[in-house]
Amino acid sequence: MNSWLDTPLTEALGCRYPIVQTAMGWVADANLVIATTQAGGFGFLAGATIAADELEGEILKVIDATGGSNFGLNFHMFQDNATQCVDLAIKYRLRAVSYGRGPDKQTIARFKAAKVLCIPTVGALKHALKAVELGADLITIQGGEGGGHTGGVPSSILLPQVLAAVKVPVIAAGGFSTGRGLASVLAAGGAGIAMGTRFLMTRESPTPAATLEHYLKVNDPQQVRVTTAVDGMRHRMIENRFINHLEQAGSFGRLRIALGSAWQWKQQTGMSLGHMAAVFVRALREDPSALSQVVMAANQPVLLQRSMVDGAPDEGILPSGQVAAAIGELLSCREVIEGIASEAQQCLDALLARSQARPSHHPASIGEPL
Numbered sequence: 001m002n003s004w005l006d007t008p009l010t011e012a013l014g015c016r017y018p019i020v021q022t023a024m025g026w027v028a029d030a031n032l033v034i035a036t037t038q039a040g041g042f043g044f045l046a047g048a049t050i051a052a053d054e055l056e057g058e059i060l061k062v063i064d065a066t067g068g069s070n071f072g073l074n075f076h077m078f079q080d081n082a083t084q085c086v087d088l089a090i091k092y093r094l095r096a097v098s099y100g101r102g103p104d105k106q107t108i109a110r111f112k113a114a115k116v117l118c119i120p121t122v123g124a125l126k127h128a129l130k131a132v133e134l135g136a137d138l139i140t141i142q143g144g145e146g147g148g149h150t151g152g153v154p155s156s157i158l159l160p161q162v163l164a165a166v167k168v169p170v171i172a173a174g175g176f177s178t179g180r181g182l183a184s185v186l187a188a189g190g191a192g193i194a195m196g197t198r199f200l201m202t203r204e205s206p207t208p209a210a211t212l213e214h215y216l217k218v219n220d221p222q223q224v225r226v227t228t229a230v231d232g233m234r235h236r237m238i239e240n241r242f243i244n245h246l247e248q249a250g251s252f253g254r255l256r257i258a259l260g261s262a263w264q265w266k267q268q269t270g271m272s273l274g275h276m277a278a279v280f281v282r283a284l285r286e287d288p289s290a291l292s293q294v295v296m297a298a299n300q301p302v303l304l305q306r307s308m309v310d311g312a313p314d315e316g317i318l319p320s321g322q323v324a325a326a327i328g329e330l331l332s333c334r335e336v337i338e339g340i341a342s343e344a345q346q347c348l349d350a351l352l353a354r355s356q357a358r359p360s361h362h363p364a365s366i367g368e369p370l
């Protein structure tokens with residue numbers, strides 16, 4: 001392989017290709033991370049939805065199958081098992097952690113001492129600047145076209161903004177599935193791409209067939225839209241019967257559904273009533289206006305589970321990037337990764353060949369008409 005694909009990302013993460021499989025609740029399990037790692041990409045386990053007593057087992061499964069800890073763990077500090085995720089990432093010296101709402105400086109210092117790289121995902125320039133200030137080693141920008149929780153700035157605007165503003169390597173996420181996309185990111189100065197939806201739509205994805213059918217059927221990016229009805233935050237998903245029902249339920253109806261989800265989540269995770277009350281009280285103290293968001297946050301894992309685990313796509317939510325509309329078939333992780341790498345290589349080789357084929361005189365400097 002040509003050095004186009006050797007980037008600060010491959011150097012920092014020790015993988016062959018500058019291609020990251022992002023964390024997705026109930027989807028990014030050990031098998032998906034193993035398939036990604038073995039194909040030369042870099043994978044993140046979705047810590048938020050792996051039960052506390054299974055997380056260490058999933059980490060060990062990837063270590064056994066891949067012969068090392070060259071993969072990452074995703075978590076969010078507001079999650080119940082955040083402390084466990086932090087401790088396990090450090091215990092097993094995982095190569096990296098990713099997160100949205102991030103850990104504090106002390107926790108980041110612990111990661112740094114253990115040489116675990118911190119790779120936050122940000123959806124706006126100001127969050128990128130804050131993440132660097134807190135100690136991010138690399139940054140993933142997620143454009144608004146991306147799946148799951150997502151901001152409102154498209155990748156085409158956010159990537160150049162962040163590249164111009166920070167010195168750490170920048171990975172681009174949100175809307176990627178092709179080698180052309182990877183080539184454009186590398187040419188702009190990015191370190192690589194990260195993809196969720198493309199990896200959800202692979203043969204190694206644990207997503208039930210009935211649910212995957214919904215993803216494969218999407219052929220118009222407008223069918224994958226943003227809603228705030230699930231947990232009060234911007235969340236991009238495929239429109240389905242359930243999401244329309246949730247939006248029409250009104251705020252009281254939504255709170256009732258969210259309380260039901262919170263209860264189910266409590267039963268599933270074994271969370272004590274005391275702990276649940278402590279989470280609410282903490283949220284109240286930090287930001288009283290966010291309390292309804294905390295209750296609604298329980299919606300996310302429970303509603304996701306219905307489609308991603310139970311195989312009932314119309315009774316749960318279908319988080320997805322708009323790129324689902326551009327993906328027509330399930331491939332293996334290896335086919336995805338190698339296909340993207342080779343197409344990017346061809347694009348960049350062609351660009352170089354075009355510039356070399358030009359007459360050697362320079363007819364115009366930048367700014368003059370050609």
Ligand SMILES: Cc1cc2nc3c(=O)[nH]c(=O)nc-3n(C[C@H](O)[C@H](O)[C@H](O)COP(=O)(O)O)c2cc1C
Pocket residue numbers: 022023024025027046048074099100121142145146147148149173174175176194195196197198200318319320321322323
């Ligand atoms: C089904 C699904 C579940 C997701 N769950 C999580 C999650 O648990 N944690 C997280 O940080 N991001 C999550 N995301 C966002 C992805 O990690 C990733 O940033 C996003 O999918 C990138 O955009 P793309 O789908 O256009 O590739 C999820 C995305 C999808 C599609």
